[in-house]
Amino acid sequence: MSLAPEVDLDSLIIRNDPLSGAIIAAIMQEAGLRAVRKNRYVILQSDLEEAYTSQVKSGSEVDKFEFYK
Numbered sequence: 001m002s003l004a005p006e007v008d009l010d011s012l013i014i015r016n017d018p019l020s021g022a023i024i025a026a027i028m029q030e031a032g033l034r035a036v037r038k039n040r041y042v043i044l045q046s047d048l049e050e051a052y053t054s055q056v057k058s059g060s061e062v063d064k065f066e067f068y069k
Contacts, residue, residue, distance in 0.1 A: 027051045
């Protein structure tokens with residue numbers, strides 16, 4: 001599995017959400033799976049964006065769990 005030349009990993013890393021190494025690994029794995037499901041062996045920027053939104057929870061989603069603290 002390889003990355004397309006136009007993939008910008010820096011834009012993924014410098015976003016406002018703090019990302020651990022485990023989350024970055026999960027995003028990359030999810031992006032790879034999305035590419036394979038589309039019969040590709042190259043990860044596109046769109047695969048990374050979709051994986052990011054599925055792996056990184058927004059503030060409103062995190063607030064739902066405040067009840068359980």
